[in-house]
Amino acid sequence: MLKNRVKELRARNNYTQSDLGKxxxxxxxxxxxxxxxxxxxxxxxALKLSKELKEPLEQxxxxxxxxx
Amino acid sequence: xxxxxxxxxxxxxxxxxxxxxxxxFTRSNVTITENFIEYTIHPVGIFAWLVLIVFxxxxxxxxxxxxxxxxxKKIKAFSIKPPEYNEDDEMYQYATMSATKKVYTFxxxxxxxxxxxxxxxxxxxxFSIFVIVVCIIIVQNLIFYFEMKKFKE
Numbered sequence: 001m002l003k004n005r006v007k008e009l010r011a012r013n014n015y016t017q018s019d020l021g022k023x024x025x026x027x028x029x030x031x032x033x034x035x036x037x038x039x040x041x042x043x044x045x046a047l048k049l050s051k052e053l054k055e056p057l058e059q060x061x062x063x064x065x066x067x068x
Numbered sequence: 069x070x071x072x073x074x075x076x077x078x079x080x081x082x083x084x085x086x087x088x089x090x091x092x093f094t095r096s097n098v099t100i101t102e103n104f105i106e107y108t109i110h111p112v113g114i115f116a117w118l119v120l121i122v123f124x125x126x127x128x129x130x131x132x133x134x135x136x137x138x139x140x141k142k143i144k145a146f147s148i149k150p151p152e153y154n155e156d157d158e159m160y161q162y163a164t165m166s167a168t169k170k171v172y173t174f175x176x177x178x179x180x181x182x183x184x185x186x187x188x189x190x191x192x193x194x195f196s197i198f199v200i201v202v203c204i205i206i207v208q209n210l211i212f213y214f215e216m217k218k219f220k221e
Contacts, residue, residue, distance in 0.1 A: 026157035029221050039159045039219075 001064040007035040009053040009060060024048040071134040072143060073216060075152035076209035078127060083202045083209075085123055088116030090198040152212060159219065167215035171208045178204055 010020050010031075017031040024031075024045060033039035034049075041049065050057040092113020099106040131145040143151040153168075154160040182200055186192060 026159065029219070030157050030159040032221050033159055033219065039162070042158055045158060 001037065002040045002061055003037060003064050004034065004061045005055075006031070006049060006053070006060060009055055010035075013053060015052075020049075020052060023052045070154075070220075071130060072152050072154045073213075073220060075150070076213035076216075078130075079152075079209045080206050082120065082123060082127075083205050085116055085120045087199065087202050089113055089120055090195055090202070092116055094193070094195040094198065152216070154216065163216055163219040167212045170211050170215050174208055174211055175204070178207070 006020075010017070015023070016028075017035075018028045021028045021031045025048070026045065030039065030041075034041055046057055046061055050060055053060060092110040092115070095110040096113060097106075097108040099108075128145055131143060131151070135142045141156065145151065153164050155164055182204070185200070186197070
């Protein structure tokens with residue numbers, strides 16, 4: 001299962017879900033579902049999130065069984 | 069209110085009205101004589117037909133209001149592409165794909181089953197065939213609605 005730190009990093013950057021959604025071109029709901037781990041973003045969206053959250057991709061998303 | 073989310077429910081409502089239209093029209097009488105053809109429609113059919121017309125106008129009003137409130141997400145009440153499709157971003161594209169996949173799965177077994185049912189030596193009336201088709205439409209809309217609802221926060 002794909003885990004992520006989007007919620008934590010979004011809060012660190014003082015973005016609301018809507019703000020981050022607008023920056024990466026998706027709806028607020030999509031950001032909410034990504035944060036809950038209920039939707040796995042595409043590579044394109046993950047890279048956009050990585051850019052906006054100013055963190056390398058592997059620091060935002062990882063597979064549950066992986067040791068970070 | 070996201071009208072695209074509730075469009076399957078509106079489809080179901082229109083199907084229920086259509087059931088009454090069908091009931092009324094299949095109970096109509098046609099009298100053919102040498103001089104004239106008399107067609108008498110059951111009052112339920114006429115009333116349901118009027119209700120359907122009012123419903124369609126209400127639907128057009130709701131769609132128009134949605135389009136005014138969401139100029140970037142305009143929908144058409146009557147188009148080849150069903151208005152309930154939501155493809156705002158990749159998650160909704162996935163949701164719509166998942167919902168249409170489930171509907172396709174349902175139709176894949178439902179339609180042959182109905183064909184098999186119609187082959188049985190049962191004297192199906194015109195109205196019972198009408199009911200079967202309406203039931204399929206209702207179920208497919210329910211499947212679509214509940215799948216899309218999973219992606220509603």
